[in-house]
Amino acid sequence: MLVEIGNYSLEFDDITPQIAKTLLEYNTHNRPLNLPHVKFLSKQMKQGQWQMAGDPIKVSTTGRLLDGQHRLHAIVDSNTTQRAIILYNVPDESFSVMDTGRVRQAADVLSIAGFSDTKTTAATARMLINYERSSIAATMKSQGRKEGSVVTHQDILEYMGSHDLTPYLSKASTWHKTLSIYSKAEYAFFYCILSRVSPDQSVLFLNAVSSGAKLEIDSPMYILRKKLTEYKMNKLSLSPSERFALTIKAWNLYRANKTVKTLAFNADKDEIPIPQ
Template identity: 30%
Template sequence: MNKPQQQLFDGPRSGRRTFAPEEAASILADRNLGNRNRSASVVARYARDMAAGNWQLNGDAIRFDVDGRLIDGQHRLQACVESGVPLTSFVVWNLPREAQATMDDGRKRTMANTLQFAGHDVHAKTVSSILRRALILDWTDGARTKGGTAPSKAEMSAYYDAHPLVGAAAVAADLTRANVRCAASTLGLAYLIFARIDPAQAEEFFVKLRTGAGLEEGDPILVLRNRLTREGSTRLATESDETLAWFILAWNAKRAGRRIKILRHKTGDRFPVAA
């Protein structure tokens, strides 16, 4: 008579190994049973990091139960397949079947946490939101600024290192939102876009937006300020493409020396480009 499974179980084993894409595909085909549905966006994010050489061996393990069933790691293995890059990982096997129910149950570390670990405690949340939206905006050529595939922490960290103005954008956003009703990520992203063109004029634009000082009727900054004051309360918690478009239209008009009466951008309109 066969012994009960719990008597055969003598504890987990662990080690480190490298999975070739072909082996990863085989595991997914034969041993990935009863897992949650895979997220295509998560796989794409992991695969980009692997292909770029940014994937880190951080101690997170690929895990198998006593029956050899894959119970954690399907997204990493699928990313290995899609990137065509071997995946080196710690591996734990011979786990009890019920162990899967307790996995991924902790609080996820965010990009803001990553910035805090690096000593950037001030404005970390705003910096994180600006980085995410700036990358998506760059990827989509201004077609949209939210949704789709989220950038990875490695991609956001690289962008942060390459664009030192992100820090100034976060400071400007956090200062300005005390006076203007608008999401910090929209304020910060607008500042970043403008500061790439003319840092001094971007700073002046935001000071006037924040204070309202010296603005006359028809001034694009005043028109923007009034619209945010009037409609910002319904958009405060959102990251609106339309609101970002208002900023860019006001910036372009201010740079051209034009007076305006209204800022308008509808869904489906060509997204404006800051000049």
């Protein structure tokens, strides 16, 4: 059934594997395929659990496939026929903002792909992506923005397809229950980047910060813990750059086996440290 809506044509159709293959032939300049997501959708289709959610497969005015490649690949992979909506005559230029303009959140996308604790997972992945893009100022911001770009849902899904964050998220949950001076995502983020320097010391450092057990008063972990706890209790705020910098400064002091009386960071004067 074809419905005309203004300049658009909306079709409700049964998409066979052959039709899916034909549509995919026009899948030019699309984002990289996330194979784990395709396999997840394919499994749902084979088990009869996949349902049309109302988000159409989109085809541009020039016949280019703009959105829906994962569903179409899953139809081919599962060798099943699925009911779907196809929206035709979508402007080609809308593709660049299609992923960031939708209401669906990154956590929803990860949930569809079969991940658990998706809000924390999405937030952790977003911070790691920004960190690896050398955008420290954006690293701990919830929107994940850096100059000229946005961390898209697709970015996060692709990152999770090639990175196993399970060990970091598991430990983060334990540390957060002990002391919530960081969010679970922040604990997981710090554990991940610090473990790249020293897997063993990263655990010892974050164990000490969260528990406070057997810490000397001039220990970098004690001073960091005290400062962040005071800010939290007094409902004061630190910028994302300050929170990151203070944590990394404490880590670097710990690694150098140094004691400290205070921890401070001036965003206008000091360079943001890197883990050593």
